[in-house]
Amino acid sequence: MKNLKIAIQKSGRLNEKSVQLLKNCGLDFENYKSSLITIVSNFNLEILFLRDDDIPDYVEQGIADLGIVGENVIDESLANVDYLQRLGFGKCTLKLAVPKDTNYNDIKDLDGKSIATSYPNILGKFLKEKQISAEIHPISGSVEIAPGLGLSEAICDIVSTGGTLKNNGLKPFADVSTSEAILIGRAGLAENPILCELLQRIQSVLRAKETKYVVLNVEKTNLPQITELLKGVKSPTIVPLAEEGWVAVHTVIPEEDFWGKINTLKSAGAQGIVVMPIEKIIL
Numbered sequence: 001m002k003n004l005k006i007a008i009q010k011s012g013r014l015n016e017k018s019v020q021l022l023k024n025c026g027l028d029f030e031n032y033k034s035s036l037i038t039i040v041s042n043f044n045l046e047i048l049f050l051r052d053d054d055i056p057d058y059v060e061q062g063i064a065d066l067g068i069v070g071e072n073v074i075d076e077s078l079a080n081v082d083y084l085q086r087l088g089f090g091k092c093t094l095k096l097a098v099p100k101d102t103n104y105n106d107i108k109d110l111d112g113k114s115i116a117t118s119y120p121n122i123l124g125k126f127l128k129e130k131q132i133s134a135e136i137h138p139i140s141g142s143v144e145i146a147p148g149l150g151l152s153e154a155i156c157d158i159v160s161t162g163g164t165l166k167n168n169g170l171k172p173f174a175d176v177s178t179s180e181a182i183l184i185g186r187a188g189l190a191e192n193p194i195l196c197e198l199l200q201r202i203q204s205v206l207r208a209k210e211t212k213y214v215v216l217n218v219e220k221t222n223l224p225q226i227t228e229l230l231k232g233v234k235s236p237t238i239v240p241l242a243e244e245g246w247v248a249v250h251t252v253i254p255e256e257d258f259w260g261k262i263n264t265l266k267s268a269g270a271q272g273i274v275v276m277p278i279e280k281i282i283l
């Protein structure tokens with residue numbers, strides 16, 4: 001079977017997590033900083049290491065079959081590619097920001113103003129939808145410096161912690177869009193068996209990341225309450241303990257549910273609660 005090619009970021013914020021995700025899928029490959037292409041030894045896949053901005057076009061043109069890239073970059077590129085899977089990392093928000101002493105109350109206050117951004121297409125679409133007529137100054141980086149230098153009255157850029165805005169005397173004004181890393185594919189690839197196998201592996205890794213394996217001990221008399229609280233993938237496994245009248249309950253639950261339930265579990269008689277990471281969940 002012909003290998004598929006997947007493009008991932010060569011270096012930068014998405015590189016490490018993209019490599020880790022592929023390794024967690026059981027793919028075996030060398031990852032030398034100097035190599036721009038590597039072959040997966042145990043799967044029909046080659047990995048191309050590219051600048052993230054180039055990935056949507058490579059995939060649209062079919063030079064790469066698949067790509068891992070931020071939603072912001074895909075949308076800005078206007079490339080015609082299929083969104084195959086949200087990957088849950090590289091989360092950030094594209095925001096409008098203004099100097100901290102600016103008194104804008106409404107998004108309409110941007111009418112007639114100038115906005116510097118590396119995302120002119122996304123911003124243009126947003127302004128059009130809001131029926132705002134502003135001048136867009138496309139620049140390729142260090143956008144936060146623009147208002148201080150007199151290039152623009154506002155900016156539109158990626159914000160994560162908000163530290164860069166703060167350091168440059170800016171404050172967020174409105175959200176334009178949110179973004180996370182996405183697996184994209186060239187049009188017409190959906191039925192490809194290598195892609196189907198890869199997607200199944202990726203989904204099992206993502207599912208496992210969101211869930212925990214929980215083991216706890218409880219007296220048999222309190223078991224009904226505990227099992228009600230711990231609705232897992234299926235019903236929990238109940239194993240008798242050496243001590244008469246006690247059992248161990250094994251189950252798999254979403255981590256976010258668990259933290260909200262811990263005190264209720266304890267009040268219902270749970271003891272010795274152990275929480276373990278899961279590597280993969282295949283449904």
Ligand SMILES: Nc1ncnc2c1ncn2[C@@H]1O[C@H](COP(=O)(O)OP(=O)(O)OP(=O)(O)O)[C@@H](O)[C@H]1O
Pocket residue numbers: 009010011012013014050051052053069070071072073090091092158159160161179180181
């Ligand atoms: N501060 C941030 N926090 C979280 N995610 C971010 C942040 N900044 C960017 N991202 C996401 O990570 C992606 C890659 O960011 P990075 O800064 O590495 O891009 P780059 O400098 O354009 O890299 P390249 O050299 O590949 O062109 C962005 O497109 C975005 O989706």
Ligand SMILES: O=P(O)(O)OC[C@H]1O[C@H](OP(=O)(O)OP(=O)(O)O)[C@H](O)[C@@H]1O
Pocket residue numbers: 141142144157158159160161162163164165
């Ligand atoms: O809200 P924060 O956590 O401060 O992150 C926001 C900053 O991160 C990104 O830049 P990056 O640091 O990747 O530099 P770059 O512009 O060279 O890509 C983005 O362009 C912002 O400047």
Ligand SMILES: [Mg+2]
Pocket residue numbers: 051052053
């Ligand atoms: Mg880039």
